[in-house]
Amino acid sequence: MSAPDAANALIACHECDFVQRHVAVPPGATVRCRRCNGVIYRHPATDFDHAIAWSLTGLILLVLANVFPVLHLAVGGHHTDASLFSGAQALYRSGQPGVATLVVGILIVAPLLLFLLQMGVLLPLRSARLPPHFGVAMRLLSRLDHWIMFDVFMLAVIVAVVKLSSLAEVTPGPGLWAFLVLMLAATASAMSYDRHVLWERYAELAGEPGGDGKGDGPDAGMAAGAPGRASALASGLVACSECGLLCQWHPVAVGGHARCPRCATPLHPRKTNSLSRTWALLLAGYVLFIPANLLPITITSSLVGVQADTIMSGVLYFWHEGAYDLAIIIFTASIFVPLAKLLALTVLAWSAQCRSTWEPLQRTRLYRMVEFVGKWSMLDVFVVAMLARLVQFSSLASIEPGPGAIAFASVVVITMFGALSFDPRLLWDPLEKDRHSGEKT
Ligand SMILES: [Zn+2]
Numbered sequence: 486m487s488a489p490d491a492a493n494a495l496i497a498c499h500e501c502d503f504v505q506r507h508v509a510v511p512p513g514a515t516v517r518c519r520r521c522n523g524v525i526y527r528h529p530a531t532d533f534d535h536a537i538a539w540s541l542t543g544l545i546l547l548v549l550a551n552v553f554p555v556l557h558l559a560v561g562g563h564h565t566d567a568s569l570f571s572g573a574q575a576l577y578r579s580g581q582p583g584v585a586t587l588v589v590g591i592l593i594v595a596p597l598l599l600f601l602l603q604m605g606v607l608l609p610l611r612s613a614r615l616p617p618h619f620g621v622a623m624r625l626l627s628r629l630d631h632w633i634m635f636d637v638f639m640l641a642v643i644v645a646v647v648k649l650s651s652l653a654e655v656t657p658g659p660g661l662w663a664f665l666v667l668m669l670a671a672t673a674s675a676m677s678y679d680r681h682v683l684w685e686r687y688a689e690l691a692g693e694p695g696g697d698g699k700g701d702g703p704d705a706g707m708a709a710g711a712p713g714r715a716s717a718l719a720s721g722l723v724a725c726s727e728c729g730l731l732c733q734w735h736p737v738a739v740g741g742h743a744r745c746p747r748c749a750t751p752l753h754p755r756k757t758n759s760l761s762r763t764w765a766l767l768l769a770g771y772v773l774f775i776p777a778n779l780l781p782i783t784i785t786s787s788l789v790g791v792q793a794d795t796i797m798s799g800v801l802y803f804w805h806e807g808a809y810d811l812a813i814i815i816f817t818a819s820i821f822v823p824l825a826k827l828l829a830l831t832v833l834a835w836s837a838q839c840r841s842t843w844e845p846l847q848r849t850r851l852y853r854m855v856e857f858v859g860k861w862s863m864l865d866v867f868v869v870a871m872l873a874r875l876v877q878f879s880s881l882a883s884i885e886p887g888p889g890a891i892a893f894a895s896v897v898v899i900t901m902f903g904a905l906s907f908d909p910r911l912l913w914d915p916l917e918k919d920r921h922s923g924e925k926t
């Protein structure tokens with residue numbers, strides 16, 4: 486694994502665009518931005534072998550977790566098992582193909598791709614060969630990061646168990662333990678390598694510009710932007726959004742694209758149309774938040790009758806049953822977090838639009854929080870997936886996802902895309918003295 490050998494190379498923070506020197510750090514250390522304290526790169530304490538081993542473990546566990554049942558349910562002599570896949574099938578059959586696809590996509594397809602891509606990239610690099618389609622693989626890997634949600638799924642299984650415990654006897658199956666270790670494997674494999682290090686290794690092997698960590702542009706740009714004083718854009722530089730290489734920025738003629746010399750990604754000083762895309766997604770999020778909370782998310786039919794539950798009535802159910810902790814968790818994950826996320830993103834987008842210079846550091850922290858908590862709102866969607874399968878079999882009751890489920894899942898996905906569309910560097914741009922236009926429109 487290559488530590489950056491060019492101590493004087495420059496690097497720009499991807500959160501605030503601040504230019505600073507690329508320093509070599511010992512294994513296990515993390516380099517943080519001097520201005521916003523965001524993580525710029527890590528030098529993992531372990532080598533590629535660890536990451537490969539964890540990815541392989543993850544692949545095997547992913548198969549086991551889907552072959553074996555996650556929960557086992559017994560009621561009045563009837564027995565049934567629920568696996569994740571059968572849960573998704575049950576969702577599909579009860580007229581929710583969108584939610585079923587989302588569940589399979591997030592809990593099966595995304596991790597499968599993640600582990601395969603990690604191995605596809607790390608195995609050749611380890612033996613000093615160039616991985617095929619490295620750029621595409623790295624681009625996909627950075628996108629997939631946000632959609633790995635085993636931790637949320639584990640919490641969803643706990644909620645489902647408590648919800649069913651009054652109806653039937655629920656015991657964990659081997660699949661649940663596989664998911665638990667899978668959650669650890671996914672985290673461990675991601676922590677065992679750093680994308681920055683992979684790009685350096687790749688460039689070194691390919692002998693491409695930037696292989697020595699210097700690039701062909703940064704040195705020329707140093708005169709304009711000495712580290713520690715300005716953002717990359719104010720210094721006439723732009724950091725590649727994929728590989729992080731700092732390049733000279735010269736806008737090209739209409740229709741053309743300046744491309745990164747290392748990975749050929751089109752260069753944009755800021756995410757393209759960041760604010761308009763964020764506003765559009767926010768608006769959609771607010772509109773869908775209404776049906777997501779008013780329409781029933783589950784419809785329970787039993788001998789007593791049919792009961793339609795919204796998210797709020799689900800919270801109240803747990804509260805009345807005395808499961809206060811679960812009531813609070815579901816309220817936080819399903820109502821408070823999505824709403825707080827919508828409001829926080831609105832404040833961020835609005836302040837960037839007005840070119841506010843108020844507390845950029847605090848606003849960057851708020852942005853990080855929005856990015857971090859987003860996935861936990863998927864909790865109720867996963868709960869419905871497990872319940873739909875488990876309860877369907879019994880003649881006593883059936884639980885089906887209601888129309889609120891798809892609206893709710895859409896809110897979660899849309900706000901996640903909203904957070905990804907927002908460019909936190911826009912929060913710092915108004916601080917630059919020469920006032921470059923922050924957003925490329
Ligand atoms: Zn920064």
Ligand SMILES: [Zn+2]
Pocket residue numbers: 725726727728729730745746747748749750
């Ligand atoms: Zn690049």
